[in-house]
Amino acid sequence: MSDEIxxxxxxxxxxxxxxxxxxxxxPTVVPNQDSDGDITASVVYIDDDGSPVVGQAAKDVAPLYxxxxxxxxxxxxxxxxxxxxxxxSFTPESLSALILRRLADNAFAHTxxxxxxxxxxxxxxxxxxERGATRNAGRIAxxxxxxxxxxxxxxxxxxxxxxxxxxxxxxxxxxxxxxFDTTVIAIEKxxxxxxxxxxxxxxxxxxxxxxxxDVILREFKERVDLGDEDPEDNEHFMREVLAMAExxxxxxxxxxxxxxxPRLGQTGARFDVTREQFEAATADLLDATIDYTRRTLATLxxxxxxxxxxxxxxxxxxxxxxAVAARLEAELELTPRLHDPDLAVAKGAARYALGQAVWAWxxxxxxxxxxxxxxxxxAIAASTGIAAATIRKIAEKRVVTVLPxxxxxxxxxxxxxxxxxxxxxxxxxxxLVHANDPLPSGPHHRELGTVVDDQGEIEIQLYExxxxxxxxxxxFNTAIDHDSGLVSGIPKGKAGMPVHIDMTxxxxxxxxxxxTEPSSKKELTIRVRINVLDDDQVEAxxxxxxxxxxxx
Amino acid sequence: MSEVDDGVAVEAHAPVxxxxxxxxxxxxxxxxARAAAREELxxxxxxxxxxxxxxxxxxxxxxxxxxxxxxxxxxxxxxxxAGEAGVLFAGFADEVGLSLERxxxxxxxxxxxxxxxxxxxxxxxxxxxxxxxxxxxxxSVDADGYFDGLAGKVVVPALVRAHRLKREEEQ
Ligand SMILES: Nc1ncnc2c1ncn2[C@@H]1O[C@H](COP(=O)(O)OP(=O)(O)O)[C@@H](O)[C@H]1O
Numbered sequence: 194m195s196d197e198i199x200x201x202x203x204x205x206x207x208x209x210x211x212x213x214x215x216x217x218x219x220p221t222v223v224p225n226q227d228s229d230g231d232i233t234a235s236v237v238y239i240d241d242d243g244s245p246v247v248g249q250a251a252k253d254v255a256p257l258y259x260x261x262x263x264x265x266x267x268x269x270x271x272x273x274x275x276x277x278x279x280x281x282s283f284t285p286e287s288l289s290a291l292i293l294r295r296l297a298d299n300a301f302a303h304t305x306x307x308x309x310x311x312x313x314x315x316x317x318x319x320x321x322x323e324r325g326a327t328r329n330a331g332r333i334a335x336x337x338x339x340x341x342x343x344x345x346x347x348x349x350x351x352x353x354x355x356x357x358x359x360x361x362x363x364x365x366x367x368x369x370x371x372x373f374d375t376t377v378i379a380i381e382k383x384x385x386x387x388x389x390x391x392x393x394x395x396x397x398x399x400x401x402x403x404x405x406x407d408v409i410l411r412e413f414k415e416r417v418d419l420g421d422e423d424p425e426d427n428e429h430f431m432r433e434v435l436a437m438a439e440x441x442x443x444x445x446x447x448x449x450x451x452x453x454x455p456r457l458g459q460t461g462a463r464f465d466v467t468r469e470q471f472e473a474a475t476a477d478l479l480d481a482t483i484d485y486t487r488r489t490l491a492t493l494x495x496x497x498x499x500x501x502x503x504x505x506x507x508x509x510x511x512x513x514x515x516a517v518a519a520r521l522e523a524e525l526e527l528t529p530r531l532h533d534p535d536l537a538v539a540k541g542a543a544r545y546a547l548g549q550a551v552w553a554w555x556x557x558x559x560x561x562x563x564x565x566x567x568x569x570x571x572a573i574a575a576s577t578g579i580a581a582a583t584i585r586k587i588a589e590k591r592v593v594t595v596l597p598x599x600x601x602x603x604x605x606x607x608x609x610x611x612x613x614x615x616x617x618x619x620x621x622x623x624x625l626v627h628a629n630d631p632l633p634s635g636p637h638h639r640e641l642g643t644v645v646d647d648q649g650e651i652e653i654q655l656y657e658x659x660x661x662x663x664x665x666x667x668x669f670n671t672a673i674d675h676d677s678g679l680v681s682g683i684p685k686g687k688a689g690m691p692v693h694i695d696m697t698x699x700x701x702x703x704x705x706x707x708x709t710e711p712s713s714k715k716e717l718t719i720r721v722r723i724n725v726l727d728d729d730q731v732e733a734x735x736x737x738x739x740x741x742x743x744x745x
Numbered sequence: 746m747s748e749v750d751d752g753v754a755v756e757a758h759a760p761v762x763x764x765x766x767x768x769x770x771x772x773x774x775x776x777x778a779r780a781a782a783r784e785e786l787x788x789x790x791x792x793x794x795x796x797x798x799x800x801x802x803x804x805x806x807x808x809x810x811x812x813x814x815x816x817x818x819x820x821x822x823x824x825x826x827a828g829e830a831g832v833l834f835a836g837f838a839d840e841v842g843l844s845l846e847r848x849x850x851x852x853x854x855x856x857x858x859x860x861x862x863x864x865x866x867x868x869x870x871x872x873x874x875x876x877x878x879x880x881x882x883x884x885s886v887d888a889d890g891y892f893d894g895l896a897g898k899v900v901v902p903a904l905v906r907a908h909r910l911k912r913e914e915e916q
Contacts, residue, residue: 246864250863250864253863256869456819456822459826575778578785
């Protein structure tokens with residue numbers, strides 16, 4: 194039975210893409226049935242009666258129903274947000290699940306098979322909450338999420354720079370529609386690590402469009418006599434010019450000049466816009482991305498002295514602009530690689546999904562043995578119809594992702610004079626796990642003690658590092674626990690009663706905590722929840738969302 | 746050789762032969778499975794080719810429909826001019842309309858007052874109204890959209906301005 198398909202999903206801020214490994218072992222993008230090309234706009238519209246529409250059609254009615262259309266939901270992932278639309282309430286997870294459902298339905302129409310196992314990508318800077326929310330979005334959509342992988346890591350898999358690349362350092366430059374990220378990853382023996390990441394969530398292709406629209410408008414005004422009519426007052430004309438600018442921009446990625454013919458009422462003009470003009474008008478935007486790239490490299494030099502970038506990979510539709518590669522090449526003296534930049538992440542994620550399945554391992558040793566990998570490849574060959582040799586080649590190297598940020602518990606420094614009057618000021622974060630620890634990680638052990646007599650309970654607060662560097666001060670950490678975090682049932686006694694805490698993070702990046710009372714070895718009750726939604730909420734949302742037909 | 750001899754010979758080598766037969770059987774089973782998988786693959790590929798043919802044609806036609814549609818819209822706009830030029834442009838617009846028809850595409854031209862249709866209309870502007878009955882309907886059409894008969898869907902949405910009910914507090 195060759196039924197099983199492994200999917201990779203690039204759940205993007207503005208656009209999403211779904212890809213799978215086809216029977217010859219090639220990553221293949223599922224074309225969007227609803228509009229042109231392979232990309233689905235990450236926009237959701239909810240009808241009066243609660244039925245959803247995802248994609249361009251949703252985007253097209255946004256001006257009419259601003260309250261019923263949600264865009265940029267990725268920016269809310271991991272937050273406790275709610276939208277009430279069409280008599281229903283939606284979370285960032287359930288809205289993302291609707292986008293995933295639409296992608297999965299398209300994939301079903303294309304492959305004839307329901308989407309089961311899938312890997313979803315996230316930005317490298319996403320922490321535990323955001324990753325957990327992304328995984329839950331997948332579960333709500335009814336997918337079997339077998340992994341969450343950082344976008345630059347997926348891109349590296351797509352570019353095939355992972356095999357035989359131990360010790361290689363790779364810079365991934367990702368310029369999309371509305372966001373820019375630059376990330377350095379290291380390919381190590383048995384893992385891929387994200388070394389540092391930086392970027393701007395408000396810089397992307399749309400800024401280039403606006404600049405080009407200005408150029409077109411200026412040229413138009415020079416050529417026509419509009420009397421005292423100001424074209425900028427004409428909302429429709431301005432929107433047309435902006436749409437025209439995006440088209441012309443894409444054209445200028447191929448040709449040196451493009452004709453444009455804006456028309457306002459009966460007044461029209463026709464002229465050429467050159468790549469030179471376009472590049473001059475957008476030079477400072479490109480400069481800004483180069484500044485971020487330099488900053489990323491400076492961080493790399495600081496934290497990993499002596500590490501040199503070996504490869505530069507371009508990701509995101511906007512890296513098709515020739516100026517990007519040219520400028521990076523001049524800047525870094527490396528020839529950047531450019532191949533399917535807007536599909537690279539989804540394709541790489543599909544490869545990762547297949548690899549995950551081959552290397553899936555819950556044995557005692559660190560890695561599965563040769564025999565076991567071979568057997569898994571055979572089994573997957575039988576279930577997918579892809580040749581075992583091809584599978585082994587795709588999954589040549591085991592990819593282990595690492596923890597993006599450090600985690601720890603909040604403690605009070607009782608050696609500090611006056612701590613009782615200023616608990617906040619005497620608090621600090623003790624990190625039990627650290628960024629770049631390979632997953633799974635732990636158990637990490639810590640012995641805590643009560644601070645007053647007959648305390649009976651300890652409140653544990655979990656924190657994740659918020660900045661780029663791990664620091665103990667509260668201000669540099671974010672609380673991530675969504676429950677009281679109360680450890681109860683500690684026997685009465687003098688201050689200093691010991692409590693043992695163990696923190697484990699599984700392969701998926703899910704964190705679990707246990708607390709024990711050492712003298713009796715009794716497990717204490719501990720109430721922590723790292724995800725915004727708990728399992729019951731996810732299940733309820735899954736039942737609700739999978740019952741809906743998501744139209745495109 | 747006698748049959749008994751044969752029997753003895755078989756007897757003597759029994760353990761080896763049994764293993765060999767078992768191996769052969771496994772091999773055959775594997776072959777069978779592979780053949781079945783191949784068979785299945787062929788059937789699937791055939792289906793896929795059929796599906797792709799239709800899909801491919803729609804995908805190829807789509808940009809043609811979009812471009813011709815844009816041209817027809819531009820000509821129609823010029824046709825609004827007074828005099829001979831206007832008539833000439835209107836003729837060209839009709840001509841392009843026929844080309845579209847030949848590839849199975851037809852214009853989407855909503856009438857003012859019709860409800861805005863998701864997937865078929867793109868709202869490029871809103872017109873506030875105090876009349877609740879008009880809320881969510883087309884106020885005016887900026888450009889026709891196009892429906893691809895082969896793919897059975899709208900490939901270029903009509904650009905419309907839509908009525909939106911003024912909120913209470915704004916009235
Ligand atoms: N050929 C091209 N030349 C220049 N820009 C392009 C080209 N193709 C796509 N783009 C731009 O890429 C951006 C979309 O990138 P994408 O990676 O899909 O977005 P995101 O990662 O934000 O979801 C848009 O701004 C689009 O205009």
